[in-house]
Amino acid sequence: MEDVSPKTQMAKIRNFEKGFMATHLINIGNKVGVFDKLNEKKEEGATVADLATELGVHEPYLKFWCQTAYHFELLDCDDQGKFKLQPFLDEILGDKTHFRNYMANITMDVDLFGVGFGETHEFFKTGEKYETFAEPEISRIAYETTKNIYLAFLFMIFPKNEYLKELLDKGIKFLDIGCGDGNLIIQLANAFVNSEFVGVNPDVHGVDMAKSTISQLGLEGRVTVDSIGGEKLTYMDEFDMVSMVVTLHEIPPDIRESVVEKAYQALKSGGYLMILDFPYPSSLEDFRNPMYEYGIMDQFYETAIGTVHLNNNEQNELITKVGFKDIQRMPVGKGMFDFITATK
Ligand SMILES: C[S@@+](CC[C@H](N)C(=O)[O-])C[C@H]1O[C@@H](n2cnc3c(N)ncnc32)[C@H](O)[C@@H]1O
Structure with missing residues (x-):
């Protein structure tokens, strides 16, 4: 371990927290269809207003989503306010038929593991097991x-x-x-x-x-x-x-x-x-x-x-x-x- 200080340790933990937020942000974006839409419009991009209308989502919320995705460097934005997926993210998060697409893992992280983690801390006391593939x-x-x-x-x-x-x-x-x-x-x-x-x-x-x-x-x-x-x-x-x-x-x-x-x-x-x-x-x-x-x-x-x-x-x-x-x-x-x- 090199140069460990309270500052670097805090930065490490903050980074984990940011990863947690970014993973949820991607999952929400997937559920409301933003990645599909931005993949469809990967050349020209789309404004928040266009995205909100086409996806039928609440524009003020979507604005914060897009700004945060921009912060995480998932999206870029041109001078006309059109958001676009960053290079290669059309493959990794957009086109679900692409061999590199990783969205299924994000879904599993949030919808399966996230839900499981919320409950399984009790099992750490007892060694009890979760039922696999119950549904x-x-x-x-x-x-x-x-x-x-x-x-x-x-x-x-x-x-x-x-x-x-x-x-x-x-x-x-x-x-x-x-x-x-x-x-x-x-x-x-x-x-x-x-x-x-x-x-x-x-x-x-x-x-x-x-x-x-x-x-x-x-x-x-x-x-x-x-x-x-x-x-x-x-x-x-x-x-x-x-x-x-x-x-x-x-x-x-x-x-x-x-x-x-x-x-x-x-x-x-x-x-x-x-x-x-x-x-x-x-x-x-x-x-x-x-x-x-x-x-x-x-x-x-x-x-x-x-x-x-x-x-x-x-x-x-x-x-x-x-x-x-x-x-x-x-x-x-x-x-x-x-x-x-x-x-x-
Ligand atoms: C991570 S999954 C992989 C499934 C599949 N091979 C694939 O690549 O998608 C692990 C699999 O092991 C199976 N499994 C668990 N216990 C097993 C057992 N006793 N005999 C055979 N398969 C078992 C689970 O039901 C599950 O389908």
Whole structure:
């Protein structure tokens, strides 16, 4: 720590407070449609009056919102009073189809974690747990944040692991444990038309969402989903690949080993286990290493749902214990994730 003074410490805390305000400001802007509108008008910009009329919002409030967004350097303004999104924020906060769009995470921060944090301080006294995915809306908000993960498989993981892509191209059976709303297996089914996909997830709302997309896309012949936890699987030597995507950390510690064991049993001999998850520190020192930021944040906001992240050694031990061999690990997305493969 360098030059620590009351002033720098106060500035640090103020900065956290400003981040809190900015996150809420972005969420409010999203809810009233300002980011969509400013993205639509990204070339010419819009005055507060125009925005208020077109969005049907209260102009005096919107004026303060725009001025504050200008303060946070989310917006710029020209000499005619037209506000515009700052460079690249049309992608990050505007166009929701852009792979870089981050609005789903802001929504999850405020609407899920913000609400949860307000209640869970009581759980810190008792160790009680929050019920995960209790309502369809919670599942919808949560899976919106992972909807682009399939792009990491197509453009970061497979190009560096050609053998996986070749197998999928040829035609294999693929099981996704903790399949969320089925997005990964649905997108992979679109990309690899010779392969068959099965997804399982104890979250019934996620499975319902998956079923509806599968039937909309007419993929019933090659993609199926079931609302069971990985610990209840009974497959034996059936699959060529089994994945767990941002799921291993979320499986309750008391059943985690049994899920990995069922994954092992489900695979054919020579089949591949693929795990994508956040790296997590193994020493206190590393809790200040920025490469673990995602894992550290995830552990914090999922504490009261019973999540306990595993570090690299703990993951390796678990995978080896159930019989997997040849564990390989590579960073994905500038270190946001570790991609781990192991063979049966
Ligand atoms: C962060 S979500 C990721 C979901 C999905 N893989 C995605 O990328 O969108 C973690 C998932 O783990 C699932 N999960 C929790 N316990 C599980 C278990 N025992 N077996 C299988 N999945 C489980 C949750 O229901 C949730 O869908």
